[in-house]
Amino acid sequence: MAISSTNKFALGLINCSLLVLLSGCGGGSTMTDNNNSNGDGDTGNSINWTQGVFQPSSNFDQQCQALNEKHWLRSWSNETYLWYDEIVDRDPALTPAVSDYFNLLKTEQITDSGAKKDNFHSSLPTAQWEAQSQSGVTFGYGFKVKLISPSAPRQGVISYTEPNSPASNANLARGFEILEVDGVDFVNASTQAEVDTLNAGLFPTQTGKNTTFLFKDLNTDETREVTLTSQTISSKPVTNVKTLADGSVGYFQFNSHNAVAEKPLYDAFNNLKASNVTDLIIDIRYNGGGFLQMASQVAYMIAGAENTNGKIFERTIFNDQHPTFNPVTGQRLEPVMFTDEFLGFADNPALIPGTPLPTLNLERVYLLTTASTCSASEAIMNGLRGADVEVIQIGAGTCGKPYGFYATDNCDITYFSIQFTGENHKGFGEYADGFAPQNTTDNARLPVRVEGCAVADDFSHQLGDPEEAMLKAALNYRASGSCPVASSIASKQGFAPARFSDTPAVQDTRAATLAEQNKILPSQ
Missing domain, CATH: 2.30.42.10 (PDZ domain)
Structure with a gap:
């Protein structure tokens, strides 16, 4: 069952550095914010604030003075944030910058494994977000x-x-x-x-x-x-489409669920269907996410109608204030089903929306993963497992992003704040520590164990080379059901693991890179 691709909304999970929290303030106040430096201040409006009392966010929508923007963020977070009751309610007037105030509107709780519960709170200029999500453009x-x-x-x-x-x-x-x-x-x-x-x-x-x-x-x-x-x-989201093992195994590298990936995915599955492959290996080791609806298309093209008919790909669950209706679209909550047709995500789709998708009708799939496998990529795994399609994981544990959000614009800034969690057809969605092959030896996290083999990322071979360690392990597992000695460190053939150090870290904090780790869903 397909869902309209009109009015696309973004849902996703984006890593960001945690900012130091400012002290909260009780009681109430009426205050004018006159800080107007760098365009981040107010023009002088006075707004009442009373702790625990919230006006509708629509009262402040697109009112682009700093105090109005902060009150919009406060009300919007209270309405839609998944853990809204864990946000410390602070007077917006006491935090000068809009961006700093937004970074306070999140939970500070931790998971059972000791990780931060919300590690995915972020924002970026709307124009930059649209360029990244629609066309995969980065610097x-x-x-x-x-x-x-x-x-x-x-x-x-x-x-x-x-x-x-x-x-x-x-x-x-x-x-x-x-x-x-x-x-x-x-x-x-x-x-x-x-x-x-x-x-x-x-x-x-x-x-x-x-x-x-x-x-x-x-x-x-x-x-x-x-x-x-x-x-x-x-970026080129789909590459290295080929057959291996005397033509019986299909393989391709899938790097991003962005809008331009839909036609290459359609072509890849058509080519592999024409080759009559009986098994499939998808290399998603560096796929941070993208359109959730596209993940459901990929899952459908793997499994086909018989294995997915009437089954839910992902059911979205919002906070307890919204058990029946979507707080963003206002529509009744409906699950994302396995999508069997071309939707036309790109502005100028290469095929007519509604074109039936090709299928391989497989009851199992091999997925190559690392810690860079996130969000919509993990949804493929969870959705197929919920439909009783065998998922065999080769590589390292995934990043652990079962949550999602609608990317929301206010005053030319797009905000990403966790608004829902997702569950598969069997009602499972608890994988905040990711999925990991069954023989993974790293016990620092609490991942969901999946059939397969823990194998290091092998940089001594190119992706798609049958001798590359992860792809080789998948082919061998298919033939013999056995794994090589577990090695889950990203490596050449054994780079040393990351070590503790008090020196500054090299890290990619570009907004466009952070935006890659997301889910995007058409309106329902």
């Missing part, structure tokens, strides 16, 4: 970096490159380890100034930035100095 050089150890002694390696990008044109590829960025020692840099240079070089926020890198090829130990210029990068 960069065209390579993705896997930070194995973000603090000294650091380890970072190129995980893959985008076609026709500065990186691929410079013959960089998966398996190039970072040694220096603009003359700064990537491995051992210890000062904040040095790490600022590393972050600025690795993760540019605009086009035209020239950065000089020193890389080492892990396979040859040869070093190369390369200067790259950042540009607008359009």
